[in-house]
Amino acid sequence: MITHSDAAAAAARVAGHIRRTPLLAVDPAPLAPAARLWLKLEQTQHTGSFKARGAFNHILAAREAGRLPDTGIVAASGGNAGLAFAYAAARSGVPAEVFVPETAPAVKVARLRTLGATVTQVGTRYAEAQDAATKRAADTGALFCHPYDLPEVCAGQGTLGLEILEQTGGEIDTVLLAVGGGGLMAGVAAALDGRARVVGIEPERIPTLERALHAGRPVDVGVSGVAADSLGATRLGGIAFDVASRTGVHPVLVTEEAITDARRFVWDEYRLVVENGTATAIAALRTGAYRPSPDERVVVVLCGANTDPSDL
Numbered sequence: 001m002i003t004h005s006d007a008a009a010a011a012a013r014v015a016g017h018i019r020r021t022p023l024l025a026v027d028p029a030p031l032a033p034a035a036r037l038w039l040k041l042e043q044t045q046h047t048g049s050f051k052a053r054g055a056f057n058h059i060l061a062a063r064e065a066g067r068l069p070d071t072g073i074v075a076a077s078g079g080n081a082g083l084a085f086a087y088a089a090a091r092s093g094v095p096a097e098v099f100v101p102e103t104a105p106a107v108k109v110a111r112l113r114t115l116g117a118t119v120t121q122v123g124t125r126y127a128e129a130q131d132a133a134t135k136r137a138a139d140t141g142a143l144f145c146h147p148y149d150l151p152e153v154c155a156g157q158g159t160l161g162l163e164i165l166e167q168t169g170g171e172i173d174t175v176l177l178a179v180g181g182g183g184l185m186a187g188v189a190a191a192l193d194g195r196a197r198v199v200g201i202e203p204e205r206i207p208t209l210e211r212a213l214h215a216g217r218p219v220d221v222g223v224s225g226v227a228a229d230s231l232g233a234t235r236l237g238g239i240a241f242d243v244a245s246r247t248g249v250h251p252v253l254v255t256e257e258a259i260t261d262a263r264r265f266v267w268d269e270y271r272l273v274v275e276n277g278t279a280t281a282i283a284a285l286r287t288g289a290y291r292p293s294p295d296e297r298v299v300v301v302l303c304g305a306n307t308d309p310s311d312l
Helices: 004-014 051-064 080-092 106-114 126-140 151-168 183-192 208-215 238-247 256-270 276-287
Strands: 023-026 036-041 073-076 096-100 118-121 143-145 174-178 197-203 250-254 297-302
Touching (some): 004 051, 004 183, 051 143, 051 151, 051 183, 073 126, 080 096, 096 126, 106 118, 118 126, 126 143, 151 183, 151 238, 151 297, 174 183, 174 276, 183 197, 183 238, 197 208, 197 276, 208 250, 250 256, 250 276, 256 276, 276 297
Parallel strands (some): 073 143, 096 118, 174 197, 174 297, 197 250
């Protein structure tokens, strides 16, 4: 379980290592006319996604505790988490090995190598890459870096929620964000507990949060669709489930068509390039899957931009 205090501790630890990303007030008319609306531009974070927050917190916490070996780190990722861990490892002076599915976007694999990581592609699903990474960490003694189900990783993602509180002066009702394995949702919901509510937006084809809440525990789901490269966890993390259950995170599902339409909308309306996974959060407003109440103060997290913009 993680709490607001864990996010606060993470914020102190990662200060100077991550960017304080902008909060952009936008005209709500195209999305939610009755609301007040902001976009949290987390796609401008180091390596192009929120993942740098949790990666730095995990690695720096391990170093503080004397648990960061010379063999470095091993991570499994569909792309964004691997980029973040590779970046944080390089800045911390230790090697990184990242296991990714063979289906990972070429742009992310190339960037991993640019950051100095050793890249190994295994299988077609994230779960296969994770199994291989877990074994490699056990064999080498390297620090294993799970992308979304470690306390320090989730607490690090929670620093985003604290920034939103600071940037809005605490005058916020709701945060909309995309959910895959749930690390971002867990961190932000813990950081905002009792201060604002969190709505988790998911593709219909990868409903990890919705299915877990319905079943009363994390369960496996199928993984497919346009957002699978960044939201393609086969099940919600245990930490995310605990936080979502405790804080009342509400799940909302959106279609494939709504996601791709929302990604184009973000470019056309704001000239911002985001991933399909990121556009999932915007899709909930575009389609009315989530309808803010009159004068509701809503922040939408744009969580990643590691994508090929040529098809916009």
